[in-house]
Amino acid sequence: MNILDKFDYTEISDDCVKCGKCKPVCTIFNINQDETTSPRGFIDLLGAYKRDELELDQNAKDIFESCFLCTNCVEVCPNDLPTDMIIEQVRADIAQKYGIAWYKRMFFWLLRHRKTMDMLSRLGWVFQTCALKIDKKKQSGLPRFSLPIVKKDRSLPFADMRSFLNKYPQNIFAKNKKKEEDKKNKVAIFIGCMSNYTYTNTGDSLVKILKKLELDIFIPKKQLCCGAPAYFTGDFDTVDYLAKKNIEYFETWINNVDAVIIPEATCSAMINQDWAHYFHNQPEWKKRAETLSKKIFMATKWLENNTDLKELLAKSDKKMEDVITYHDPCHAKKMQGVWQEPRELLKQNYVVTEMSDSNRCCGFGGVTMQTEKYDYAKAAGAPKAAMIKETKAQVVSAECSACRMQITNSLHQADVDVQFKNPIELIAEAL
Structure with missing residues (x-):
C-alpha cells in the first residue's frame, strides 16, 4: 500500500x-x-x-x-x-x-543500536574538547572547526560522562517499599535520547522528585528511541523497527506501573499520537500503540494531576531568586494540551514572566532543518531569542530537549545571556 x-x-x-x-x-x-x-x-x-x-x-x-x-x-x-x-x-x-543523506542514515542506525550509541557517547565525552569549546553552565559548546553539516558559529550540546540509563538501577524503591511485587504507586521513566546522553540532569532531577514523592521508580533499560527523528525525516523503516521493538518491550511491564512519564514533549507526542498515526495501515500494531498510549504522560502533567507535588512545593516556602520565562513546545501545548501544568508547578517557588508569544515555534524543525536547512532554523530562532530577552528573565524553560538545543543556539546567536533549564530541573532545585 x-x-x-x-x-x-x-x-x-x-x-x-x-x-x-x-x-x-x-x-x-x-x-x-x-x-x-x-x-x-x-x-x-x-x-x-x-x-x-x-x-x-x-x-x-x-x-x-x-x-x-x-x-x-x-x-x-x-x-x-x-x-x-x-x-x-x-x-x-x-x-x-x-534516499537519505549518509550522516542521517548513520544517526538513525545508531538509534537502533543502544550499546553502540553508549560506546560512541562515552568516546565523545572523552574527546569532545578536541572538537568543542565547552561552556558547562549552558551545557553547550562551540565547534572548533566547520563541517558541511556543522557550522562553526553554532552552539551544540555535548555528551555527558555517563548516560542516564547507565547511571541508575532498573528498580529504585521508595523507602517504605522493599519488594518488587508491591506494584502500587510505581512509575516508569522513558527518558528520550537527548536527556539520556546530553541533558542528563533532567533525568537526575526527575528521579529526585519521584523519590521525594516516595514513589517506586522503574527505569526500563531496553527502551529505544521513540523514532521521532526518523519519522520527521521520512525514514519509515527505522520508525517501524523502533516503534515495534518498544511496543513489544513496553507490553512486558506496562501493567506493573501506574504510568510512563516522559520529560520530553517530542518523545511523548510521538508515543502518544504518532505511533498510531504511523500504523494506520497496520491495524494490529495501531491497536497495541493506542492501548499503551493510555499510560503515557508528559512528566509535569502527570506530576501535577496525580501527586501532591504542587502542595509540597508550596509548603517548602522556598522562593527562588531566578525569574523564569516559559516556552511552549509545539509538541506539548498544540499536540497534547500541556501548558498549564508546568507553569502551575513552577510558580509555587519562582516568579514566572510570560514572553510576548510563548507559542511561537522555536525553529528546531528536525534533523534536516538542523543540517541542510540550518539557515531556516537560525532565522526562525531569532524572534524567539528577542522575546526571551525582552522578559529580562534569567532562565528560559521548556519540557523539550529539541527546543533546548535550538533556543540555546538562538540565544548564543543573539548574544543573550539567559540559561535554559527543563522545568523538571527547576522543580527539583526548589525541593
Whole structure:
C-alpha cells in the first residue's frame, strides 16, 4: 500500500477554503514569505501530486522539506486539516526516491543500536574538547572547526560522562517499599535520547522528585528511541523497527506501573499520537500503540494531576531568586494540551514572566532543518531569542530537549545571556 493512501489528498485540497488563517502563524512562511511553502501551498501541491500533476523533483523535495512541522496551521485551521501529517507521509516518498543523506542514515542506525550509541557517547565525552569549546553552565559548546553539516558559529550540546540509563538501577524503591511485587504507586521513566546522553540532569532531577514523592521508580533499560527523528525525516523503516521493538518491550511491564512519564514533549507526542498515526495501515500494531498510549504522560502533567507535588512545593516556602520565562513546545501545548501544568508547578517557588508569544515555534524543525536547512532554523530562532530577552528573565524553560538545543543556539546567536533549564530541573532545585 502506498503511504499516501492514508489520506485523500484531492478531498483535503478541496476542503481547504484558502482563508489564509494559516499563513501568519506558519513558521516557514514567516521566514521566506513564499506562498508555495505556506500550509495552503503545501496542501495544493500534495493534491496535485496525488493526481499525478506534480513530479516529485528536487524542487518539490526542497519545498516539502521546508516545513517545520510546528502544527501552528492545524491549530488555527477552521477545517482541522492535517497539514503536518500529510507532509510527514510525503517525506517517506521523498526518502524512497532520493534516499537519505549518509550522516542521517548513520544517526538513525545508531538509534537502533543502544550499546553502540553508549560506546560512541562515552568516546565523545572523552574527546569532545578536541572538537568543542565547552561552556558547562549552558551545557553547550562551540565547534572548533566547520563541517558541511556543522557550522562553526553554532552552539551544540555535548555528551555527558555517563548516560542516564547507565547511571541508575532498573528498580529504585521508595523507602517504605522493599519488594518488587508491591506494584502500587510505581512509575516508569522513558527518558528520550537527548536527556539520556546530553541533558542528563533532567533525568537526575526527575528521579529526585519521584523519590521525594516516595514513589517506586522503574527505569526500563531496553527502551529505544521513540523514532521521532526518523519519522520527521521520512525514514519509515527505522520508525517501524523502533516503534515495534518498544511496543513489544513496553507490553512486558506496562501493567506493573501506574504510568510512563516522559520529560520530553517530542518523545511523548510521538508515543502518544504518532505511533498510531504511523500504523494506520497496520491495524494490529495501531491497536497495541493506542492501548499503551493510555499510560503515557508528559512528566509535569502527570506530576501535577496525580501527586501532591504542587502542595509540597508550596509548603517548602522556598522562593527562588531566578525569574523564569516559559516556552511552549509545539509538541506539548498544540499536540497534547500541556501548558498549564508546568507553569502551575513552577510558580509555587519562582516568579514566572510570560514572553510576548510563548507559542511561537522555536525553529528546531528536525534533523534536516538542523543540517541542510540550518539557515531556516537560525532565522526562525531569532524572534524567539528577542522575546526571551525582552522578559529580562534569567532562565528560559521548556519540557523539550529539541527546543533546548535550538533556543540555546538562538540565544548564543543573539548574544543573550539567559540559561535554559527543563522545568523538571527547576522543580527539583526548589525541593
